[in-house]
Amino acid sequence: MTISLTPEQLFLEDFHDTYQFGATPANGVDRQAGTREHGEIRDWFTKKAQAAGMEVRVDSVGNVFALYTWNPEADYALLGSHLDSQPLGGRFDGCYGVIAALHAAQQLNEEVLAGKVEPKHNICVVDWFNEEGARFQPSIMGSSVYAGFMDEKKILDTKDAKGIKVRDALEEIGYLGTDKAPIPVAYAEIHIEQGRLLERHEIEIGAVTQSWYTQKLLVTVNGEQSHTGATYMADRHDALTAAAEIVLMTEAVVEGFPGEEIVTSVGQLTVEPNSPIVVPRQVDMVIDLRAHLRSQVEEARATLLSQFKDLEKRRGLTVLAQDFDIRDHQYYPLDGIELTEKAAAEAGRSCMRIETMAGHDSVPLNRIVPTVMVFVPSVDGVSHCEREFSRDEDLVAGLKVLKEIAFQLVGGSLDADEAKVDSALDAMK
Missing domain, CATH: 3.40.630.10 (Zn peptidases)
Structure with a gap:
């Protein structure tokens, strides 16, 4: 049947x-x-x-x-x-x-x-x-x-x-x-x-x-490549440790806003030269900012860019941020x-x-x-x-x-x- x-x-x-x-x-x-x-x-x-x-x-x-x-x-x-x-x-x-x-x-x-x-x-x-x-x-x-x-x-x-x-x-x-x-x-x-x-x-x-409202930031952290075993900690310009700070900054930036009205994340990260015995010279990453209001994204972006400047001075490297994929x-x-x-x-x-x-x-x-x-x-x-x-x-x-x-x-x-x-x-x- x-x-x-x-x-x-x-x-x-x-x-x-x-x-x-x-x-x-x-x-x-x-x-x-x-x-x-x-x-x-x-x-x-x-x-x-x-x-x-x-x-x-x-x-x-x-x-x-x-x-x-x-x-x-x-x-x-x-x-x-x-x-x-x-x-x-x-x-x-x-x-x-x-x-x-x-x-x-x-x-x-x-x-x-x-x-x-x-x-x-x-x-x-x-x-x-x-x-x-x-x-x-x-x-x-x-x-x-x-x-x-x-x-x-x-x-x-x-x-x-x-x-x-x-x-x-x-x-x-x-x-x-x-x-x-x-x-x-x-x-x-x-x-x-x-x-x-x-x-x-x-x-x-x-x-x-x-x-x-959505926008992404393409962020490049430029440090200096050096030997992981032979470079004193005080002499390093480690792009990856700076990038790690940026990841945490991105997560923490939402704390100044109402709950469930803004989300942020770093979803992609590339390390160069990515060798086990080399202090990283460069990290490329994508920051994703989304919020109920455009003003919230813009405020979060401005806060992060300000924090990047402080990071550059503290760690002796450069952080370049480029706006990307902005969606109203x-x-x-x-x-x-x-x-x-x-x-x-x-x-x-x-x-x-x-x-x-x-x-x-x-x-x-x-x-x-x-x-x-x-x-x-x-x-x-x-x-x-x-x-x-x-x-x-x-x-x-x-x-x-x-x-x-x-x-x-x-x-x-x-x-x-x-x-x-x-x-x-x-x-x-």
């Missing part, structure tokens, strides 16, 4: 199947942008989409689009996220949004073909290239090029730590495309929260209202927030308004078309590690909400005004 699976079961089956790509021993994944593992899950996604009757396109910066074109004269409501991960990352970050979008679009297509829905727009599911920014910096790369906020040639020439260009990595895995990208009228993205507010409040759906607040349209709340109510799910501390592909998209950002709970608020987890019931609840949002978007409920559409068209020329 053949047992038919429900749409929700089919979704979970597909989502859990993605765990195999870049699987790590502790139940995480490692499929950084442009790697073999990343190429394998994209191949899987492409085959799934084509089997469901979708046209698949790959643009010149490696974004993958799966389309249902019901009206060749109409543009597209986009749904999506990303399939790349952090090193030793989680199985849910980004991947959930792509697979949920794929199934929401398929369910909607069945209703269109059955005559239950008359769409004004077509629908497209997108896997954006290099959202994570782990192998290639900066992050949110593919969607930013698509939206016209990063230069395509510069991005394709960007190199990883081994000197491999984005262009060559994409060609190696078969995703350096030439296809024309679809023109958007709206965008929706569903994602795990990567925090614990929904869990803390026992709420099932988050309607995202805005992004936090993005405010999601009220109509989209209310659309999420209505969709949650239709699905019988609780909902609250919430801000996103992390960056997402929805941030650049929101600058060119009306955009909806939706969260589902993360257990313990853990993300970017192998312990990242969200329950099946929360993933299914999110899928139901996303499907209702997709229905509204193809019906024109959140249509962009002509000025924004023209902006999007100009950005993609």
Whole structure:
């Protein structure tokens, strides 16, 4: 006897199947942008989409689009996220949004073909290239090029730590495309929260209202290389010990602000010459500053720069700090927030308004078309590690909400005004 699976079961089956790509021993994944593992899950996604009757396109910066074109004269409501991960990352970050979008679009297509829905727009599911920014910096790369906020040639020439260009990595895995990208009228993205507010409040759906102000500092500490065994302590100009102080300064700078309104971190650090018997001459590091208010980031930045000057005098070295990857607040349209709340109510799910501390592909998209950002709970608020987890019931609840949002978007409920559409068209020329 053949047992038919429900749409929700089919979704979970597909989502859990993605765990195999870049699987790590502790139940995480490692499929950084442009790697073999990343190429394998994209191949899987492409085959799934084509089997469901979708046209698949790959643009010149490696974004993958799966389309249902019901009206060749109409543009597209986009749904999506990303399939790349952090090193030793989680199985849910980004991947959930792509697979949920794929199934929401398929369910909607069945209703269109059955005559239950008359769409004004077509629908497209997108896997954006290099959202994570782990192998290639900066992050949110593919969607930013698509939206016209990063230069395509510069991005394709960007190199990883081994000197491999984005262009060559994409060609190696078969995703350096030439296809024309679809023109958007709206965008929706569903994602795990990567925090614990929904869990803390026992709420099932988050309607995202805005992004936090974000900026990074590229910091280079220049000391002097010397022998670890033959140089007296008083004669050393150790770049690494100075960098260690900067790491602690970065952590401590939040103490002057209200709790849970600012976060800071040093997530990347490179030591030269990195020899066991040489006092380090140079350390390169990235400081990440994010806050509820722009003024809080700017105040923290000013405090750190002042402390760097004192550090230079005390240790007899130099500290160079360069502003990098500055992202202003993005405010999601009220109509989209209310659309999420209505969709949650239709699905019988609780909902609250919430801000996103992390960056997402929805941030650049929101600058060119009306955009909806939706969260589902993360257990313990853990993300970017192998312990990242969200329950099946929360993933299914999110899928139901996303499907209702997709229905509204193809019906024109959140249509962009002509000025924004023209902006999007100009950005993609």
